[in-house]
Amino acid sequence: MKNILNFNYEELKSEIENMGWEKFRADQICDWVYHKKVFDFAKMTNLSKVCREKLRDIYYIQPLRILEKKVSKKDKTTKYLFELEDGNTVESVLLFHRNRITACISTQVGCPLKCAFCATGQGGFVRNLETSEIISQILTMEKDENVKISNIVYMGMGEPLLNYDKVIKSVKMVVDPKMLGLSQRHVTISTAGIVPKIYDLTQEGLNIYLSVSLHAPNNRKRDRLMPINYKYPLEELVQAIKYYLEKTNRRVTIEYILIKGFNDFKEDALELAELLKGLKVNVNLIPYNPIDIPGLERSSKKNIKEFESILKLKGIEAVVREEKGNDIDAACGQLRTRRLVKNQR
Numbered sequence: 001m002k003n004i005l006n007f008n009y010e011e012l013k014s015e016i017e018n019m020g021w022e023k024f025r026a027d028q029i030c031d032w033v034y035h036k037k038v039f040d041f042a043k044m045t046n047l048s049k050v051c052r053e054k055l056r057d058i059y060y061i062q063p064l065r066i067l068e069k070k071v072s073k074k075d076k077t078t079k080y081l082f083e084l085e086d087g088n089t090v091e092s093v094l095l096f097h098r099n100r101i102t103a104c105i106s107t108q109v110g111c112p113l114k115c116a117f118c119a120t121g122q123g124g125f126v127r128n129l130e131t132s133e134i135i136s137q138i139l140t141m142e143k144d145e146n147v148k149i150s151n152i153v154y155m156g157m158g159e160p161l162l163n164y165d166k167v168i169k170s171v172k173m174v175v176d177p178k179m180l181g182l183s184q185r186h187v188t189i190s191t192a193g194i195v196p197k198i199y200d201l202t203q204e205g206l207n208i209y210l211s212v213s214l215h216a217p218n219n220r221k222r223d224r225l226m227p228i229n230y231k232y233p234l235e236e237l238v239q240a241i242k243y244y245l246e247k248t249n250r251r252v253t254i255e256y257i258l259i260k261g262f263n264d265f266k267e268d269a270l271e272l273a274e275l276l277k278g279l280k281v282n283v284n285l286i287p288y289n290p291i292d293i294p295g296l297e298r299s300s301k302k303n304i305k306e307f308e309s310i311l312k313l314k315g316i317e318a319v320v321r322e323e324k325g326n327d328i329d330a331a332c333g334q335l336r337t338r339r340l341v342k343n344q345r
């Protein structure tokens, strides 16, 4: 049996043609799955009974099983823990803004990068997600909440650029008008800095946004927070960002988590401003959301404000990210980690 959510539009069309059917059947199936959120072939009533039965014999559509769902009382942020077909779990988050709904989705089960501040990183890596599992997160949330998601950020569990082919295929399905049909400008891929893949992404000709997790202004501090920095140090990463900016002319977002007494000093802000001087970037300052990791604490409000002001004074666009869902374990990997720990007891 083949999961139909692994096929992009062209592949689905050739599957349909190979069965000797007219191509427009692919459009009808896409309409049911991606627009009407109908995941049962038997309910696709504009297909003949014979068609429906044949589809059911060869293919399946697998939305994800919702193991846990937490809704923030403060801002409706909704966090999902999904079970995959093999019993592994991933998390996704829905964020409700005044005029848009953003889904933050996962690309791997666990993550190999072991960032010091991240619950997912502490749990290790299990496997890459299939394209269908990436797409299913979006479809399952849309159906569950009965909403149309307007923005997608590849910023959940895992490093998207380490699952490059499946992620790029899913992005193309997300922006395909026959499928999810989002504007390319509403899609963001976030990376911890996989330098060669940033160059590859530049060549894709996509009009999406790139976000880079920097979190430190120099190699000494970044090595301690993000072990990937040993492999791709800041100089190489900044070169790749420059290349991306030159070739795509799209602004890059720099993510910077502020951790008390570690990377939130005035000197850090000045060094960061120097590092980013002349680049078309905006810096998202993220107050650290404490998980159970000893020694890492959130910066004070005063330090956060000061850090932001210094960057702005130096001509770097910076904003303190609005905090959402901090009453529901919204930090990446927290739900999954808690469940894994519980199951091990």
Ligand code: SF4
Pocket: 111, 112, 113, 114, 115, 118, 119, 120, 121, 122, 156, 157, 158, 159, 192, 332
């Ligand atoms: S922050 Fe992202 S890249 Fe780093 S360990 Fe966590 S999931 Fe992986």
